Amino acid sequence: MKLTGKVAVVTGAASGMGKAIAELFAAEGAKVVVSDLRVETAEVVVNAIKEKGGQAIAVAANVAKEEDIQHLIDHTVSEFGTVDILVNNAGIMDNFVPAADLTDELWERVFAINTTGPMRATRKVLPIFLEKQSGVIVNVASAGGLFGSRAGAAYTAAKHAVVGFTKNVGYQYAKQGIRCNAIAPGGVATNISTSINAPNPFGMERAMTGMGINPRTGEPEEIAKVALFLASDDSSFVNGTVVTADAGWTAY
Numbered sequence: 487m488k489l490t491g492k493v494a495v496v497t498g499a500a501s502g503m504g505k506a507i508a509e510l511f512a513a514e515g516a517k518v519v520v521s522d523l524r525v526e527t528a529e530v531v532v533n534a535i536k537e538k539g540g541q542a543i544a545v546a547a548n549v550a551k552e553e554d555i556q557h558l559i560d561h562t563v564s565e566f567g568t569v570d571i572l573v574n575n576a577g578i579m580d581n582f583v584p585a586a587d588l589t590d591e592l593w594e595r596v597f598a599i600n601t602t603g604p605m606r607a608t609r610k611v612l613p614i615f616l617e618k619q620s621g622v623i624v625n626v627a628s629a630g631g632l633f634g635s636r637a638g639a640a641y642t643a644a645k646h647a648v649v650g651f652t653k654n655v656g657y658q659y660a661k662q663g664i665r666c667n668a669i670a671p672g673g674v675a676t677n678i679s680t681s682i683n684a685p686n687p688f689g690m691e692r693a694m695t696g697m698g699i700n701p702r703t704g705e706p707e708e709i710a711k712v713a714l715f716l717a718s719d720d721s722s723f724v725n726g727t728v729v730t731a732d733a734g735w736t737a738y
Contacts, residue, residue, distance in 0.1 A: 488718040490515035493566040495558065497549050497607065498576030500527035502676030503626060506706035507573055507713045512540030514714060516571065519562045521547045549576045549603030550595070559610045568618070571717045572611050574604035574648075575626045578681040580641040582689035593640045600644040601651070608655060608666070615664045623666040624716045625652050626709075627728060629736050632670055635693050638686065649728055656726025665725040667716045672732025673697075674704040701733040 494511045498504040500522035512518045512535040520535075520542055522528040528544035535542040545561050547554040562569055577600045583592060604625050615621025630636035631645030649668055656666040712731050715721050730736055 487513075487515035488714060488720065489571070492516045492570040492717075493519070493562065493568055494571035494573065494717065495519040495521060495562055495569055495607075495611075496573040496575055497521045497547065497558075497603070499573075500524065500531055502678060503671065503674060503706045503709045503713075504573070504575040505531050506710035507575060508542065509535060509540075510707070510710040510714055511571070511573075511717065512542055513538065514718075516541075517566050518542040519545055519558070519566075521545045521558055522576075523548055549574075549607065550598035552606055555603070555606045555610055559607070559614075563614070569611050569614050569621070571622045571624070572607055573624045573626070573713060573717070574607055576603060577626065577628075577678065578641075579678055580638040581682055581685050582693050583638040583640065583686045584689040584692070585639040587686055587689070588639050596640040597644050597647070600641065601647045604648060605651060608651075612659070612664070615659070616662055619663040621664045622717050623652075623655065623664070624713050625666070625668040626713075627652065627668040627670045629670050629672045629730065629732050631668075632728070632730065632736060633696075636696065637693055638689050652728065653726045660725055665716075665721070667721070667724055667726070668728045669709060669712050669716065670728050670730045670732070670736075671709050672704060672730075672735040673700055674706060674709055676706055696735075699738045700735045704731065704733060 499508040499520040525546035547558040628645040652668040
């Protein structure tokens, strides 16, 4: 098993890609902290992991709140003694809102969850990693973080920021045995679309222009396999970069 003895924290892990990542990591021997907004839904994932012989705990956390991030990592250390792997997966969409219609409230909410959350979680685990001179961070970016119109202005900017942050952290701490990479998924069958409740007609029309060249929709388990590669020693020479997983969508 590729993650035997490792302790992994996965945010947004009650469903979709986060759930698939948590389940696969546990199957590969990791002790997994399943973090999500609602502890009840996280507990369902934990129970499924335990039924298969894995080790996991559920911790409620709103990644937009600094105190929740602090509690998440502190509780992990108190339960399992350390953190070896951080997967910043939690995220929301932005209703395809273009710049002209963008509100400060939407911009700040999308950035708080999609960008500031990963920054704070990374900031919290780095002292642990530096003391051990080892650790892995996997950020879930997006094809929207590589191109200009796969979503609205806020989501696009936030995911571009995640890509930049990933590259910076990966390079800055490379000599301390710490790696930081990102996954840029294309269209994946998850419930993130539930955060699209009132799509902006103009913004959505423009973003949908590129959907016609999307070869297919991916499954969460396919993204989990990429996360496993990046979290394990199989990717020991991979650092500060973005792995695109989109069936070739952005290759056009």
